[in-house]
Amino acid sequence: MKLNTIYKSLVIIAVLTLVSCKQQKNIAYYQSIDGQTSNSFSNTYDATIQPDDLLLIIVSAEDAEAAAPFNLESTIVPSMIGQNISAQRQHQMYLVDKNGTIEFPVLGTLNVIDKTKSEVVKDLRNRLSSKYIKNPIVNLRIMNFKVSVQGEVARPGSYPINSERITLPEALSMAGDMTIYGKRNNVTVIREVDNKKAILKVDMSKSDFINSPAYYLKQNDLIYVEPNAAKANSSTFNQNIPVWISLSSVLISLVLLFKK
Structure with missing residues (x-):
């Protein structure tokens, strides 16, 4: 009996450890940065002028x-x-x-x-x-250079940029960074190009996103951070709390009734 209890406890601990490692991997930035060299990245940028500027x-x-x-x-x-x-x-x-x-x-x-x-x-x-x-x-x-950040960040909103030069990580930092529920591997940048909306997807868990055309932002870019599965599950659980409480009350009542 004791061995079964110990075995079950070890299994639970192993599962929790694996889940924890997976979650840590999902929220870490620049995971492959050790394999990059400084010569791989270009730091030059000059803002281009668009209609309505x-x-x-x-x-x-x-x-x-x-x-x-x-x-x-x-x-x-x-x-x-x-x-x-x-x-x-x-x-x-x-x-x-x-x-x-x-x-x-x-x-x-x-x-x-x-x-x-x-x-x-x-x-x-x-x-x-x-x-x-x-x-x-x-x-x-x-004078109207700004970017907007929405979704799973601490402070969503529109941010004026005085320097006219800003990177995607800097914009997310201005918005208080992504929450733990934000998808690091699927950040969306919506940009207007030739009067059409261009959708750029960025995987910020990999360091090579620095070479992406979305690394340097343009005026009026919109950044959207999608919620991950944990947020969706958490929201579903929170919405069903009253149901779980009601079911628990019924079960407790039935247990007490049968004990009598």
Whole structure:
């Protein structure tokens, strides 16, 4: 009798150990990173401009008067500081239309779709220096760069990105990382490409996802972390708790009745 009890206990312990190891394997990141070399990965990235982007472009030069016609007029925006109302000067921005163009002062219509920031800056500098300004300085920023994170993360939401350069792990970190119930091997990135939705699947349990086109995120990317089977089972169990309690009460009542 004692041997049977010991045997059953050992079997239970072995099963629990195997389950624990499997769960640990499911939630670990970069499991094959030891087999990768630093030369395998590319760290270069430059954001490309898309329709509906808001661009802040400022042209400056040693001759401020020569640069002035190439800048949009700034607007006065009221702001509340404590109980006082003050006025702040704010730069106007360029909205990229559905055709991927903007209307630039003096230069007219410029095509910026799918061009990197560096390419647009270089093009503007060449146009300005060839005819209008000596040694122009062009600064460009994408002002609406953001990514959204949904699903099994600690803090789902939309996050503005000031640097215009963010990786998938960084976005998940901003959202508080995946919960223990998130599928590490099936993270979805939804991206708009040529006015169509592209679905990118990423296995973050393997280190080679760093080479994925979804490693560097683009503006307005949506990251979705799917719940794993443990979450689904947990939800089902929680929903059925009242049923289990009722069944337990009935069984206890029957046991007590038969004892009498």
